[in-house]
Amino acid sequence: MSTRRQASDQFDHGAQYFTARSLDFKTALESWFHSGVAKAWTGRFGRVDSKNRIHSIENPETIWVGTPKMSSITRFLSRSLNVSYSQTIVSSQHREEGWFLVSATGEQFGPFDVLVMSCPGPQVADILQPVPMPTVMMKYEPCWSLMLDYERPLHNHWDSLTFDLGPLSWAARDSSKPGRESGHRWVLHASPSWSDAHFKHDSTWVINALLEYFWKFSGRTPRSATAHRWRYARSLSASKEDSYFHAAHRLGICGDGFTAGRIESAWLSGVDLGRRILETL
Numbered sequence: 001m002s003t004r005r006q007a008s009d010q011f012d013h014g015a016q017y018f019t020a021r022s023l024d025f026k027t028a029l030e031s032w033f034h035s036g037v038a039k040a041w042t043g044r045f046g047r048v049d050s051k052n053r054i055h056s057i058e059n060p061e062t063i064w065v066g067t068p069k070m071s072s073i074t075r076f077l078s079r080s081l082n083v084s085y086s087q088t089i090v091s092s093q094h095r096e097e098g099w100f101l102v103s104a105t106g107e108q109f110g111p112f113d114v115l116v117m118s119c120p121g122p123q124v125a126d127i128l129q130p131v132p133m134p135t136v137m138m139k140y141e142p143c144w145s146l147m148l149d150y151e152r153p154l155h156n157h158w159d160s161l162t163f164d165l166g167p168l169s170w171a172a173r174d175s176s177k178p179g180r181e182s183g184h185r186w187v188l189h190a191s192p193s194w195s196d197a198h199f200k201h202d203s204t205w206v207i208n209a210l211l212e213y214f215w216k217f218s219g220r221t222p223r224s225a226t227a228h229r230w231r232y233a234r235s236l237s238a239s240k241e242d243s244y245f246h247a248a249h250r251l252g253i254c255g256d257g258f259t260a261g262r263i264e265s266a267w268l269s270g271v272d273l274g275r276r277i278l279e280t281l
């Protein structure tokens with residue numbers, strides 16, 4: 001659940017929205033809603049068919065977003081925790097005193113009683129090696145994401161579009177989500193197959209290619225355009241377990257890599273791991 005701020009603009013360049021299906025997640029969502037960090041997004045949603053015709057979509061589920069940005073929810077959940085931001089962990093060690101972590105700048109953290117990891121599987125494996133880990137979290141699809149700021153409204157009146165075919169899978173008027181500053185900021189997501197095929201292209205090439213395709217829906221050139229490449233965007237995993245816990249190693253792994261690439265599944269995985277850790281205390 002990421003939000004990028006550049007100059008005075010803000011974009012949800014990762015997860016766009018979420019839905020709530022399980023009772024537990026609905027209950028958690030209710031408290032986020034009452035605390036003002038989540039609201040329903042009642043935009044005009046459309047689907048673009050293979051002939052570039054746009055059809056209105058009636059969403060059967062409520063579409064929720066974090067307010068005033070997607071990352072407001074994770075900030076809210078971690079408000080009473082002592083969190084070290086902007087630290088890339090490169091290795092871990094399990095010693096008699098507990099777990100130790102080392103950051104990219106060489107700083108050491110620890111000892112910790114339990115190590116919980118929630119990053120995508122391949123990143124978990126890099127940090128944990130040579131400790132074995134579940135292979136279930138290893139398959140992901142990439143996504144090129146574009147953040148566009150337009151001076152004026154586009155030539156379409158939609159707040160979000162999903163695409164049946166072509167290089168794009170999703171386009172959304174980020175500024176139409178509740179709690180955002182006004183403006184004409186759009187986020188485009190390339191489809192998994194297009195992102196995979198052009199994963200190694202540089203961002204200028206990707207921006208030009210996607211803007212050219214999007215022109216028929218925008219009719220305008222943005223005053224600024226930035227690209228972000230998500231290597232592990234959509235989890236393709238399906239496990240019987242919601243999380244992994246090795247009691248003897250005091251090691252837990254959770255995240256959307258266990259079930260489906262959805263915010264709700266990541267949350268359920270974290271709750272499942274929390275329960276398993278508590279049972280051993």
Ligand SMILES: Cc1cc2nc3c(=O)[nH]c(=O)nc-3n(C[C@H](O)[C@H](O)[C@H](O)COP(=O)(O)OP(=O)(O)OC[C@H]3O[C@@H](n4cnc5c(N)ncnc54)[C@H](O)[C@@H]3O)c2cc1C
Pocket residue numbers: 001013014015016017018019087088089090118119120123127143145189230232233234254255256257260261262263264266
């Ligand atoms: C482009 C895109 C679009 C998406 N759209 C939707 C959507 O519309 N709806 C939906 O429900 N879901 C969507 N998702 C999926 C959703 O974002 C994920 O399911 C959810 O964020 C997974 O949560 P997580 O906690 O498992 O992992 P993450 O949110 O990936 O959190 C892992 C954290 O670990 C940190 N990390 C990684 N490596 C290290 C390291 N070495 N050291 C320190 N920290 C590290 C990362 O910075 C990150 O903060 C989308 C994802 C992407 C990328």
